Amino acid sequence: MKQHRPHLLVVFALAIVVLSGLSVGIQNMLTDQRFGWTPRAASGEIVLVAIDPKSIERIGVWPWPRSIHARLIETLEKAGATDIAFDVDFSTPSDPAADAAFAAALQAAGGSVVLPSFRQPIHAGKSGLLHINRPLPEFAAQSWSAVVNVTVEADGRVRRSPFAEIIGGQTLPSMASVLAGASNLSRPPFMIDYGIRAVTVPTVSYADVLDGTPEVLRQLKGKRAVIGGTALELGDRFSVPNGAVIAGPVLQVLAAESIAQQRALTSTSGVVTWSGVALIALLMMLVWRRFPAGPRVALLIALGVAIEAIGYLLQSRWPIVLETALFQTAIVAYLTAIALDEIDVRGLLSSIAEKRFERVTMSLGDGLVCAGPDFAITMWNPGAESIFGYRADEMIGRPFDTLCAHPASDNTFAPFSIRDLPEQSLQAAGGRVVEFEGRRKNGETFAIEACFSGWQGTDGFNYGASLRDISLRKQEAEKIRYLAEHDSLTGLPNRDALQVRLRAAMAEAQCHPHPISLLAISVDNLQQTNVMLGQGFGDLMLRTIGEHLKLELGIGAFVARLTGHEFAVLADHADGEAAMALCRQCRAAFDRPLPVGGRSHKVDVSIGVVMLPDHAASIDEAFGNAHLALVRAKAERNGAVFYEASFRRDMESRLSTEADLVRALADHEFELFYQPQVSLADHRVIGAEALIRWRHPERGLIPPFQFMPIVHTSPISNAVARWVLHTACRQGAAWSGAGHRIRMGVNLSPSQFAEGDLADDVVTALAATGLPAAQLELEVTEDILLDDAARALAMFHRLLDQGVRVVFDDFGTGYASLSYLRKFPLNGLKIDRSFVSELVSSRTDAAIVGSTIDLARQLGLSVVAEGVEDRTTADMLAKLGCAEAQGYFFGKPMPASEFAATFFAVERSDQSQARAVRA
Ligand code: C2E
Ligand code: CA
Ligand code: CA
Numbered sequence: 001m002k003q004h005r006p007h008l009l010v011v012f013a014l015a016i017v018v019l020s021g022l023s024v025g026i027q028n029m030l031t032d033q034r035f036g037w038t039p040r041a042a043s044g045e046i047v048l049v050a051i052d053p054k055s056i057e058r059i060g061v062w063p064w065p066r067s068i069h070a071r072l073i074e075t076l077e078k079a080g081a082t083d084i085a086f087d088v089d090f091s092t093p094s095d096p097a098a099d100a101a102f103a104a105a106l107q108a109a110g111g112s113v114v115l116p117s118f119r120q121p122i123h124a125g126k127s128g129l130l131h132i133n134r135p136l137p138e139f140a141a142q143s144w145s146a147v148v149n150v151t152v153e154a155d156g157r158v159r160r161s162p163f164a165e166i167i168g169g170q171t172l173p174s175m176a177s178v179l180a181g182a183s184n185l186s187r188p189p190f191m192i193d194y195g196i197r198a199v200t201v202p203t204v205s206y207a208d209v210l211d212g213t214p215e216v217l218r219q220l221k222g223k224r225a226v227i228g229g230t231a232l233e234l235g236d237r238f239s240v241p242n243g244a245v246i247a248g249p250v251l252q253v254l255a256a257e258s259i260a261q262q263r264a265l266t267s268t269s270g271v272v273t274w275s276g277v278a279l280i281a282l283l284m285m286l287v288w289r290r291f292p293a294g295p296r297v298a299l300l301i302a303l304g305v306a307i308e309a310i311g312y313l314l315q316s317r318w319p320i321v322l323e324t325a326l327f328q329t330a331i332v333a334y335l336t337a338i339a340l341d342e343i344d345v346r347g348l349l350s351s352i353a354e355k356r357f358e359r360v361t362m363s364l365g366d367g368l369v370c371a372g373p374d375f376a377i378t379m380w381n382p383g384a385e386s387i388f389g390y391r392a393d394e395m396i397g398r399p400f401d402t403l404c405a406h407p408a409s410d411n412t413f414a415p416f417s418i419r420d421l422p423e424q425s426l427q428a429a430g431g432r433v434v435e436f437e438g439r440r441k442n443g444e445t446f447a448i449e450a451c452f453s454g455w456q457g458t459d460g461f462n463y464g465a466s467l468r469d470i471s472l473r474k475q476e477a478e479k480i481r482y483l484a485e486h487d488s489l490t491g492l493p494n495r496d497a498l499q500v501r502l503r504a505a506m507a508e509a510q511c512h513p514h515p516i517s518l519l520a521i522s523v524d525n526l527q528q529t530n531v532m533l534g535q536g537f538g539d540l541m542l543r544t545i546g547e548h549l550k551l552e553l554g555i556g557a558f559v560a561r562l563t564g565h566e567f568a569v570l571a572d573h574a575d576g577e578a579a580m581a582l583c584r585q586c587r588a589a590f591d592r593p594l595p596v597g598g599r600s601h602k603v604d605v606s607i608g609v610v611m612l613p614d615h616a617a618s619i620d621e622a623f624g625n626a627h628l629a630l631v632r633a634k635a636e637r638n639g640a641v642f643y644e645a646s647f648r649r650d651m652e653s654r655l656s657t658e659a660d661l662v663r664a665l666a667d668h669e670f671e672l673f674y675q676p677q678v679s680l681a682d683h684r685v686i687g688a689e690a691l692i693r694w695r696h697p698e699r700g701l702i703p704p705f706q707f708m709p710i711v712h713t714s715p716i717s718n719a720v721a722r723w724v725l726h727t728a729c730r731q732g733a734a735w736s737g738a739g740h741r742i743r744m745g746v747n748l749s750p751s752q753f754a755e756g757d758l759a760d761d762v763v764t765a766l767a768a769t770g771l772p773a774a775q776l777e778l779e780v781t782e783d784i785l786l787d788d789a790a791r792a793l794a795m796f797h798r799l800l801d802q803g804v805r806v807v808f809d810d811f812g813t814g815y816a817s818l819s820y821l822r823k824f825p826l827n828g829l830k831i832d833r834s835f836v837s838e839l840v841s842s843r844t845d846a847a848i849v850g851s852t853i854d855l856a857r858q859l860g861l862s863v864v865a866e867g868v869e870d871r872t873t874a875d876m877l878a879k880l881g882c883a884e885a886q887g888y889f890f891g892k893p894m895p896a897s898e899f900a901a902t903f904f905a906v907e908r909s910d911q912s913q914a915r916a917v918r919a
Contacts, residue, residue, distance in 0.1 A: 006288060006337030007281055013333035014277065014326055025155065027267075027325035030311065032194070032241035038316040040193065041200040042257050046179055047220055048203040048249055049076075051088075051229040055207035062234060065098040066090075068210065069227075070105030075209055076225050077109055079217035085114035085175055087148055087228030087236075087249040091133035099138065106142035114178050115139055116148040117167060132167055146175040148252060150238065151189070158238045161255035162189040163264075176255030179224055190264035191321060192255050194241045201253050203230075226253055258319075267321045276307075280330045293342050297335060304331045367467035371400040373460030375418055387469050389441030400463070403448075405439040413437040413447070423461055426454030435470070446471035487561040489539055490546035498560035498568055502619055505572045509613060516612040517579035519569040520626035521549070521586060522634060524604040526565035541596045545603060552589040557582065568626070576611055576642070583607050583640035606633040607640035615643045658714045661707060665716055665723070669695050672727050673893035676903060677745065677864055677886045680878040685903045687743030687777065689886065690728035691893045692720075717751035724749075725765045731896050733771040740904050745777045747809065750784045753791060759798035766802070773803035779830065780806060782814030789823070796824055807862070812848065821859060829856055833867025836887070840872050850880045857881065 017023045049072070056062060069088070076084050093099060106113050115135040134140060147165045150158045164173045164185035173185050206227065208216040228249025229236050236248035246254075258264045280303065287296055304327075311322035361368045367384030371377050377400055380392040388395075388403060395402070400418045407413050416436035425432045431453035438448040449468045454461055485497040493501070505516050523545060530538040542565075549567060550559045558570040571582055586607055593600035608630025616622035625643045628651055633641035664670060670692055677687035694702040711720050725746055732744030752758040766773055778799065785792050799806055808829040811817055821829070831852055838845045849865070856863045865877045868887030877885055891902065 003289070006334060006341070007285065009337045009340075010281060010284075010330050010333040013336075014329055017326065017329045021154065023325045023329065026328065027321075027323055028153075028155065028157075028159070028241065030308070030324055030328070031191070031315070031321050034312050034315045034321075035194040036242055037312060038195040040196045040261070040263070042196055042202070042253070043260055044200075044202055045223055045260065046201070046253050046256055047081075047223045047225050048201055048230075048253055049206050049209055049220075049225050049227045050203050050247075050249070051206045051227070051231060051234065053231045053233075054205050055210075056231050056233070058207040059210070062229075062231075063094065065095055066102035067095075067098040070098075070101040072206065072210055072227065073102075073105040073109050073113060075212060075217070076220060079209070080221040081223055081225040083112065083114065083179065083224040084109065085116075085146065085179060085224065085226050085252075087116055087175065087226060087252055089133060090115050090135040090139050093136055099136070103138045103142055106139060111142050112144070113142075114144045114146050114175065116175060117145050117172055118147060118149050119167070144178065145172055146178045147172045148175045148248070150248075150251060150255075152238070156239050158192075158240055158251060159194075160189040160191055161251075161258070163187045163259075174255070175226075175252045176259055179226065179252070179256035180259035182259050187264075188266075190258065190266060190319075192240075192251075193258045193261070193263035193265055193319070194244075194254070195316075196254055196257050196261070196263065198244070198246050198250050198254060201250060201257070226256075228252070263319050265315070265319045265321050268323050273323045273326050276324075276327050277330050280327060280334075284334055293338050296338055300331050300335050300338075304328055307331075364466075367465075367469075369395075369400065369403070369465050369467060371418060371463040371465075373457075373462065375400050375463070377402075378462070384467060387440075387467060388438070400465075403438050403467075405437040405445040407437045407445070418452075418463060418465075421452055421454075421463075423454055426452050426463070431464075438467070438469075447474045490543050490561050492546045492550070492567075493558065493560040495560065495562050495568075498558070498562070498570060499619055501558055501560075501570055502622065505570070506612060506619070506622075508572075513613075514573050515575040515578075515614075517569075517571045517574040517576075517582065518610045518612060518622055518626050519571075519579070519582060519586065520562065520608040520623075520630040521567040521569065522606045522608075522630050523565040523567075524606060524634070529601075537597055541594070541601060541603070544594055544596050545590075548589055548594060549586070552585060553582065566630075579609050579611060579642075580640075583609060587639050605639070606630055608633055608643065609640060610643045654710055657707065657710050661711060661714060661720075662716055664694060664696070665719060669697070670720065670723065671695055671895065672724065672731065674731070674896055674899040675886060675893040676891040676899070677743065677884055678890045680874060680882055680885050683874075683890065685742060685890075686884065687745055688732075688899065689745035689779070689893075690724060690731070690747070692724055692747075693893075712750055717749055718756050721749040721752050722756075722761055722765075725761060726768065729765045729769040729771045729776065732775055733769040735900065735904070736771060736775060738900075738904070740900075741772075741775065743775055743777045743805070744771065745779055745807075747779045748781075748784060753784055753795060758795050759802065762799060762802060762804060766804075774805070777805040777807055777827075779809040781809045782817065782820065785820060785824065793824060796826075800825055800827075807864070810866075812852065821855075821861075826861060828862030828864065830864045830866050830886075831882075833887075836865050836867045836873060836877070837869065839876055846876070846880075849877070849882075853881050 017026070051062075059068060069086070073084060090102075117132065117134045120131050120133055135143060135145060147162065147167065149162070149165060151160055152158055153160075161176050162174050163177050163182060164171050166172070171185065173182070176182075177185055202219060202223075204216045204219055209220070226249050228247065230247040230249065234247075237245050238248060238251050239245050240251070283299075283303075284296075287299065291299075307322075307324050307327050311324045314320045314322045361379075361381045361383075364381060364383045367387045368379065368381040369377055369384050370379035376397050377395050380390070380395045384395075385391055404416050404418075406415050413436050416434065421432065421434075431451045433449065433451050435447065435449050437445050439445050447470045449470045451466045453464045455464075456462075485493060485500075487494045502516075502518065508514075509516060523542070526538060526542075529541060542561075546559065546561060546567065549569070553559060553569060556571060556574075558572075560568045560570070562568050569582060569586070571578065574582065586605060590603045590605055593602045595601075608626045608628065610616055610622050610626045610629065612622055616625050625648065628647040629641045629643040631651075632647055633639065671694075672690045673693050674688040674690055676685045677689060678684060679686050692704050692708065694704075694707055696702050711717050728744050728746045732742075735742060748758070752761070762776070762778075765771075766776065780792075796806060805827040806824075808817070808820060808824075808826050810832045811829040812832045812835055814820075820826075829852075831849055835845045835849050835852075839849055840846075853863055863882055863884065865882050865885040866887065868874050868877065868885045868889045870889055873887075874885060874889055891899075894902070
């Protein structure tokens, strides 16, 4: 249907043109145009004797007496006119004398004068009835009759003239035939050649002829004369082609001239017309599909021009009018068909809507791309250009899949093609959103979010896609995920990431049982490093440690950072032995100092290990138990400790005790007992050591070894220590105030060196209680000094400046006791009970105690022997040169009141008696 459309349109156009009669009008127009292009002159053989305004003015009002016409005939005859033809009505009688004169003139002319007959419609009667006007019989008998009828065509113009007409059964020649001397009268009416210009017809005035003006008469010699009215008032005028109006006689002359000059025109037949149209249609069928619109338009125009040229040539050379109206109609129809094809009316209408649509899409930031049923791109907006880098002219017509990268199977995106989209899903509201990997012009691939829609077009299913570059969004999401899963300082996975890993491993182990090891690794003394070398160095050290761990342990171990100074290592499919190997590897990694920030730094680590699933059922428990093992490793100064069930129990009881201790401090459940220190020379009490007791409401009196280790590592440590110091000082001051100026020994806690300011506390305590500084004796143990020797040393000096005594407790039990004597400015030492108790039985111990006493004497230090339980030992110590002692033999630790009652009361009454009691 579509391919026949232009031809059908032509048939339709031809039918309309023919049926409406438009073809006649077109043909007339074309023929008339050709007249304009081929002007011809009249032959000059026929002269018009015009009844012109001048004649009417001279002769009088029309109609004239026929005697005047009689005179004219005579004059014309005399002038030598060969033929005389009247285009004047002689059908009605007038003045009989004049009529008779006219008849006589006709007769005198030898019967050669031509008079007109014509049909006239009877206006009053029924249409179609015609009255035939003939010359009066008396005239007709003496003349030739000729018809002067002309047919006025539909457009009001006169074009044709007959050769002859049958009137009343008699064939009468037309005046033109008569004037031109035509022989064959049976021909159909002919077309007057209006190329013959009316102005070239020789014309003389009737009045001039009648006057016998010789000049005028000369013009008539040997010519044919046509007499007729040209004056306007006579009304005998006709419209002819090319807008002219001419008088009836002129028309008769032109018709006669047409015959005489062989210019009586006839039209080509319908056969020619329709064969021509068929040829044009055939030609068009041949070229329609083969050539684009331009050449076809050129061909049609050339054809039209050529046809008209041929028509012009034919008409100018031969009396043939080539009917080209339908040819031109067909050509114009074909041109219209091409125009319709090209312009596409519907397209025109929708182009306005499209303009608006385009405005919007062109300003969109998103890429907007349309594709036709063949998946070739049909629309490309600037948004798409900025995303992909292609210009519209590069992309229109190219397959949509040019925009899709075809990612490898390990990519996050599956391969995508527009061809895979089911049409139905695209027609639903909202279209279909797809994420896929796109490719830019420069080859770069990136994430796209596309919303596809589709619609049924005239040419098939069309696709529309709004495309958005989401690579930034993806990168951001990736970054956020990285930050959420990694430690910002070391770049190692963080605790959350480790948990995810551990959860996955544990879940897997539930299906396929296998051991998992989790190591918690703590960097010792990080706080100290931060204080000494700065936070920046500490950070750098942690980063280096992280890298080092990863490097040393290899890919089998998942290294993460837990908190400030703690790392963790997760090893899947690692049993106890493998875990042990890992621990060794970890410790070996830090055997040598690490290069940190341009210096070598020795790092010590402690490791707590849990084995899963044996040591824990949940992730929290796994982390908790690893930590318990780590705490134990730190406390025991033992590099790596594997978790044991007892750790948790200990920790739990420890935690409950800790809570109990806090309450105990608040409820004043702590008490100080005092143990006497005596002079071995006379067993006189010279001092007391304050020893803490916990009077528990349910458990009774609890000795310090059961709770002091917990206090030392708990937050209340310093508070308890301060309480001891103050209470002991107050007691010492009270006794001193009562006249018993004995020494007060106070045991120091590690926390008093680690945190707080011991020297300050001592000043405060002395000031608050009024105990003379010289009476206060602070007992320090090796583990206290071990923690932070530098700080301890500084503190010692300040304490000594106060006038307070400092003695070294439990001398001989530590492994560096002697070196401390050298390092610290001490006032004295207390020989540990373990040496004293075996003094009598063990020669070795005796030797040690003896040399210690000697050493102290030489160093100028005081000596107290602890744990003296019997007289033999006391005596032996005295013999060895020991001046002072402490022990059950002299008195157990006891409440202050008991101490005072026992020793001060006795002292007052009878010292020797008291000694006797004890002995
Ligand atoms: P220490 O400082 O060596 O105290 C001496 C310990 O030896 C005391 O035990 C005392 O009762 C015991 N003792 C004295 N003479 C004898 C004897 O002849 N035979 C035997 N078997 N033992 C004797 P206590 O009171 O149980 O204190 C134990 C440890 O607790 C103290 O050892 C000390 O290290 C710590 N301690 C006690 N009170 C305090 C305190 O107030 N502060 C601090 N920081 N530690 C304290
Ligand atoms: Ca002590
Ligand atoms: Ca001691």
